[in-house]
Every structure is written in structure tokens, then in C-alpha cells.
Amino acid sequence: PIGGGPERPRVSVIGTGYLGATHAACMAELGFEVLGLDIDPAKIEALTRGELPFHEPGLPELLLKHVQSGRLRFTTSYEEVGAWADVHFIGVGTPQKPGETAADLRFVDAAVTSLAEHITQDALIVGKSTVPVGTAARLRDLLAETRATAGLDGTVELAWNPEFLREGYAVKDTLTPDRLVVGVESAHAEALLRQVYAKSLTEGTPWIATDFATAELVKVAANAFLATKISFINAFSEITETVGGDIGTLADAIGHDPRIGRRFLNAGAGFGGGCLPKDIRALQARVSELGLDRTMRFLAEMDDINLRRRDRVVDLAVQVLSHHRDGIARSAGDTASPVPSPATVEVLNGTKVALLGVTFKPHSDDVRDSPALDVANRLFTAGADVAVYDPQGNANAARRFPRLGYVDSLEKALVGADLIILLTEWDEFRQMDPEYVGRLVDQKLLIDGRNVLAPRPWQDAGFTHAALGHRFSP
Numbered sequence: 001p002i003g004g005g006p007e008r009p010r011v012s013v014i015g016t017g018y019l020g021a022t023h024a025a026c027m028a029e030l031g032f033e034v035l036g037l038d039i040d041p042a043k044i045e046a047l048t049r050g051e052l053p054f055h056e057p058g059l060p061e062l063l064l065k066h067v068q069s070g071r072l073r074f075t076t077s078y079e080e081v082g083a084w085a086d087v088h089f090i091g092v093g094t095p096q097k098p099g100e101t102a103a104d105l106r107f108v109d110a111a112v113t114s115l116a117e118h119i120t121q122d123a124l125i126v127g128k129s130t131v132p133v134g135t136a137a138r139l140r141d142l143l144a145e146t147r148a149t150a151g152l153d154g155t156v157e158l159a160w161n162p163e164f165l166r167e168g169y170a171v172k173d174t175l176t177p178d179r180l181v182v183g184v185e186s187a188h189a190e191a192l193l194r195q196v197y198a199k200s201l202t203e204g205t206p207w208i209a210t211d212f213a214t215a216e217l218v219k220v221a222a223n224a225f226l227a228t229k230i231s232f233i234n235a236f237s238e239i240t241e242t243v244g245g246d247i248g249t250l251a252d253a254i255g256h257d258p259r260i261g262r263r264f265l266n267a268g269a270g271f272g273g274g275c276l277p278k279d280i281r282a283l284q285a286r287v288s289e290l291g292l293d294r295t296m297r298f299l300a301e302m303d304d305i306n307l308r309r310r311d312r313v314v315d316l317a318v319q320v321l322s323h324h325r326d327g328i329a330r331s332a333g334d335t336a337s338p339v340p341s342p343a344t345v346e347v348l349n350g351t352k353v354a355l356l357g358v359t360f361k362p363h364s365d366d367v368r369d370s371p372a373l374d375v376a377n378r379l380f381t382a383g384a385d386v387a388v389y390d391p392q393g394n395a396n397a398a399r400r401f402p403r404l405g406y407v408d409s410l411e412k413a414l415v416g417a418d419l420i421i422l423l424t425e426w427d428e429f430r431q432m433d434p435e436y437v438g439r440l441v442d443q444k445l446l447i448d449g450r451n452v453l454a455p456r457p458w459q460d461a462g463f464t465h466a467a468l469g470h471r472f473s474p
């Protein structure tokens, strides 16, 4: 039997970011002894104190509970982890390579190599990070070579178990996943993973045991599909913005068809975050490497549609402001360029913008590839006086763009504003009272970048209401 006994393998989690910290705390909640490892000592110190270094609903409580019970510990030592755990989950980052579209696999390679060099007993390494197809097979060989070279005892196997959690719902998604997918090369690996996920299995969670390639592809296929759904409705936004029509009604109507479904059809400023954008780019890069250049070409189009939403927000800001100023809704011209057009600067320079939301979605503090933060920075570059407020994201945003103006309350952002732009659909923004907001701002101009504010009450309160997916016809 493996180390901690057949009933209760000891679990390590390598990389304690959004995925890893959640997985570690949830494994402890499921009753396992867990050791989390990261190469970032500050992160490990915080986690050891029971403090979560990022925002994720429900996770602080779980972390504290299991740090206090002693079931969940953290370390920076591969030696400690290698001598202790039976199952090692890998949740390190696989970001976009700087200046390229491909995934940067340095961190997973380093994690596997470090584990291979330090494991001193029989063990299973389980990759959870999102990786290009073919990575697990390559890592299996790297693992075997490293072990042979080091002349270490014990049989160490590899499996791949992609993660589907959503930030904001990470605890729920980890404890009660929609499905479990494991890429395995032996009955032993599958049996061990069934032990780890026994609770979900008894609850009837679909269990898909397959080969490495399928397991890797399931994850990127799911993300490519979701990105396509969002860009699909946003492509129709470009039509309704031109000819008129209601994008929300359109989404509702097609969404009634169960083959289509309404979710992920919300027109708005588009997708972002640490997953969808880099995953669809990495997929294109990978299939090109495989000689299948045309296969995922449509994803380049989905990426373009998505990025054009940010241009549209800037253009709409110029239209709304120029219309307010002299009665003509002038377009900004080319808003895709990193250098703002003269028309954009002319209209935005000195304008006070209340920018509501910088995270890529609500219930998270993640600003990686955030449409909202990108727009905030573009408005700032064009000379706008941007007051950014996000219930959770200000600190991360300020680390990335320190020169933007940040305020610590919604009211402070609104006071004296010439234009409000809502870009992340936090409840705090959805619940704003138009009459009250109208008393705080200088000009009653509003752009709803997420289609979450009903136009009528805002118009009744005297606001010019513009929204993505809708023609601006003041």
C-alpha cells in the first residue's frame, strides 16, 4: 500500500495560486492530510498563517479551518513534499509565453523535475494545470529519465486531471465538480485517483478515465467552446450596434433552444482572465506545431472579436461625450491602435471617468488580461482622469498600472464624474440607485459595458444610457 495507507493517501499540491490553494484546502476538507508547496515564500508564509493571498469566496474560512486543525500545511521544500506525500497534484501556472501565443511550460517542467528528483517512495504525480496536447506524454518521459539518472527508489507514475473550476465559485466547483476527467496509463493510477475523489464518485459525478491526449484536449476544447460562445454573441453585437435591434432579446430567444442554451451569451466587454485568452491562443499555437494550421483558425477570429469589444467601449465613450458636448455623436476612428487617435484624445482629455470594475469578472480579484483594466488604461493614455473602483481588484490593478487613479469606494468614483463606465458586473454596481448616482455626478452619462443596468430607470433619472450591443442613438 502507498504511504498513508490505501484509504487515505497523503496529498501534496504543487503551486498554491488560485487553482492550487483551492485544491489544497478542498482536499483537506475531504479529509486528506495535505501539504501545499510554492516557490513563492511570501505566499507560503501567508497561507501558513491561514491567510489567503487572493480573493475567493468561501476559501478563507476553509483555509483557516484546516490550517488550525493541522490537516493542511504549507512548505517551500520539495524535499519535504517528496518524502511525505503519495499523490502530488501540480497546479503551477502555464501562462502565455512573453511575445508569443504558445503556452510557457517552464513551470510545469520545473515542478515535474523537482518532484522527480525528490520523491523517495512510490507516488503518483497528477497534473492539473492546463497544458497543450502532448505535454503529459513528454513529462512522463522526462520523469522516467530524471528518476533513472538520479537512481532513486520507488515507482513514480504520471496522470493528468484537468481542472474546470471557475474563479468566484472555486470551492463549490472543486468539492462538487460537473465531471472528473483523468488521463491515466495504468489501472493503479486510476484506482488511486478514484480513492482521492471517492466522495464525488459516490455523489454520482461523471467519471471520465481516458488517455493523456484526450484529458488534455477536454480542457482546451471546453475553453475554446466557451470563448466561441461569448464571441459569437459579441459578433452579433457588432450588427445590432450598426443597424439596431436588441442583443439581449436576441440572446434570450436563441437561448431558449436547449441545443444552444442561454448561458455565456451575454453581450458585453468580452472575456479575459488567466485562462480563456491564453488557452485559445496556446491551442492555435499547438495545432500549428502539429501542422494543422487551418484547424483552429476560427479561434483567431474569436480572439479578434473579443478584443474589438474593448475598442468599442473607447469609441462609445467618445461618441457619448461628443454628443453631450456639441450634439454630434462623433466616432473616434481607429481605436484599435495602442496610440489613441487624435479624436479620442480631443474628447477624452481631462474628462473625469468613473470606471466601475477592473477584474475580469465579479467575485474575483483577478485582473489578468482583464478587458476592464485594458479599457481603463486606454482611457488614461488618451488623457482621461480615471477614477477606478473595484470591490476586490484595486490592489492587483494598481500593481499592474500604478498611474491610474484608484479610489476605495463607489461614491468616491462617482463624485464629480463626467462619464460612468461599468465594466465588471459586481452586485454593488447592479444595485446602484440612478437618482442617488445622479446627484453625485457632474454629467449624467452612463455606458453599461456588461448589459446589467435596465435602461429605463436610468433614462428616467435623466441619464444618457449607452450599452454594448446596442446602437447609440441619443
Ligand code: NAD
Binding pocket: 014, 015, 016, 017, 018, 019, 020, 037, 038, 039, 040, 043, 091, 092, 093, 094, 095, 107, 110, 111, 128, 129, 130, 131, 163, 164, 165, 166, 167, 274, 275
Ligand atoms: P497562479 O499564477 O495563481 O498560480 C500558480 C502558482 O504556481 C504560483 O503561486 C507560482 O508561484 C507557483 N509556481 C510556479 N512555479 C512553481 C514551481 N516550480 N514549483 C512550485 N510552485 C510554482 O495560476 P492559477 O490561476 O492557479 O493557474 C494554474 C494553472 O491552472 C494554469 O495552468 C491554469 O490555466 C489552470 N487553471 C486555472 C483556473 C483558474 O480559474 N485560475 C481554472 C482551471 C485551470
